[in-house]
Amino acid sequence: MTIPGLGILKGLRQTARNYWAPKVTNQYPESRPTMPDRWRGRLDLIYDPFGEHKCEVCFQCAQVCPVEAIDMSGFDSSGNRIRYGLPEIYDERKDPNAYRRAGLPAMPMRNAARWDEEIDTPWLRGVIDGFGGKPEALVAIFSAVEERYGYLPERALREASERMSIHWAQIFGAAGLGGFRLLPADGHLVTICTCAACRFAGGDALLTALRADLGIEPGETTADGTITLETSDEVAAGALSPALRIDTLVYGPLTVEQGRHVVGERRKAPVRARSGQPVA
Amino acid sequence: MDFSLLLGVLRFLLATTLILVLTIPTAFVVIQMELKIIAGAQLRYGPNRVGPWGMFQSTIHGFKVLAKEDHIPDQADRATFTLAPWMVYMAAAMSMLVIPFAPGAIAADFNIGVVYFFAVLGLSVVGLLVAGWASYNKYSLLGGLRSAAQMVSYEIPLTLSVVGVVVLAGTLNFRELIEWQRAHGWMLIWQPVALVIFYIASLAEINRTPFDMVEADSELVAGPFTEYSGMRFGFFFFAEYVALFIMSGIMISLFFGGWLAPWPFPDQLDGFIGTVYGVVWFFIKTYIFVAIAVLLRATLVRVRVDQLMGTAWKVLLPLAMVNLLVTAAAVLVFKL
Secondary structure, three states, X not given: OOOOOHHHHHHHHHHHHHHHOOOOOOOOOOOOOOOOOXXXXXXXXXXXXXXXXXXXXXXXXXXXXXXOOOOEEEEOOOOOEEEEOOHHHHOOOOOHHHHHHOOOOOOOOOOHHHOOOOOOHHHHHHHHHHOOOOHHHHHHHHHHHHHHHOOOOHXXXXXXXXXXXXXXXXXXXXHHHOOOOOOOOOOEEEEEEOOHHHHHHHHHXXXXXXXXXXXXXXXXXXXXXXXXXXXXXXXXXXXXXOOEEEOOEEEOOOOHHHHHHHHHHHHHOOOOOOOOOOOO | OOHHHHHHHHHHHHHHHHHHHHHHHHHHHHHHHHHHHHHHHOOOOOOOOOOHHHOOHHHHHHHHHHHOOOOOOOOOOHHHHHHHHHHXXXXXXXXXXXXOOOOOOOOOOOOOHHHHHHHHHOOHHHHHHHHHHHOOOHHHHHHHHHHHHHHHHHHHHHHHHHHHHHHHHOXXXXXXXXXXXHHHOOHHHHOHHHHHHHHHHHHHHOOOOOOOOOOOHHHHOOHHXXXXXXXXXXXXXXXXXXXXXXXHHHHHHHHOOOOOOOOOOOOOOOHHHHHHHHHHHHHHHHHHHHHHHHHXXXXXXXXXXXXXXXXXXXXXXXXXXXXXXXXXXXXXXHOO
């Protein structure tokens, strides 16, 4: 026979005993947990003052790693691709991080040869000094550079880093965040968003229509050099699905007709300045 | 000139102010007990940084709430949204008026104290329902509706169980109820069934675990309080803990002899000493029951809605009816 309420009383007894029992809380700042000897905390790669990894792919870490958790690949001083680790697991890896670890650009770079093109250094210095060399003027300086070159050449960023005494990593990060183009594009760069939200809202139809309209596949440039088509899943316009970006301007939400109209109008407009020459 | 009327008004103003002021430290103490006891039951230390042994943690929480942004949703009904916390808090604070702390320390010594208490405490359901409706949020509204269903249902067995006590003692005045217990022994002996019903129903009435269907944080975000922030939320929070204190206080007054000492010697002193002695015993007993309620919260899981309503209508209500019938018959037969 069960007595109603007996279970509740048993539970109360247990919790009441717990109240007097020794506590398990670790009083953190005063008493610290003892970590295993091999505990190294959070791992991070060290950067040099120019924002480059100090790691030179020497494999010393991979060789001493007790649980063989480290694998990597890279280029040795002679430019040969070398790697360390279990090939059957990692060699076929295609994710962007694997590319970056291997020292390869994460995405195939178009026009990469012009990334480090010669720039008009005295003009750039004038622009920087015109803003007093202040870090808060970075966006304005970038705008001026992009106005002139159509994108931000690496040498311009290096020059800004040196002239303004800002770490390369910070300059590069700012350039990447501000909606600037880091690579030269022939004509207008049309980026169709392929994030899940945009595809769901009709981005695939938009892409198909534009491919048919322009007669090119993503990654190619039209014969007259006015439009370069590209896809990306980080146009970052979630509320505007389906979205497309022309150069740095995001359009959306678009029907297929609207998208074709916008791109067609842009194709008729004058092309952005070619590298090295100021806007006419 | 009639000074007695003026004195009465002054006394009333003083008493209500004192009661209102008393609610705040009461809430702090109850919240601190909640933090510490639940932590202990879970093998934690609980708050132990603010003040000696962490005893000011809940106070700091209270002031933190004051400093927070007070946000009203765009679609909310502003007038009722701002009124609801006040209604809930005043229901708790006003019902504190009749609590018999000690001989001579009752803010309002009514001859219908019991009726007043349950009538006023029942008002808090209006506040919760209004809060749920005014928030323009489905979780709030569901919480408000649950509070209406739950509190109205449980008020019936709660009040009926007290009717047994009232029939036996023949008075609705809390002071006289305690005097009766002084003469006849604690009501606990005379009305054990009523005590069980009262305890279960009172937990449901003040939305304590295992009957916290109204807040039900894992289902309804925070029930009617979902859209509330800043001190408005603080008022709901305070009201909840003040209500726990009040319910415990009323229960010991009805069943455990109120301010009377647990053993007969010296069961009641006169004058100021007697008041202090009564207050001490009142608070000791009340906080014991607060602690038990907190321990229950650390022990039990939340019941389902159908179990909640089923218990009220199928078990507690018939039981309270039978208890009342038997009590009334006994009073008639034995001329108690």
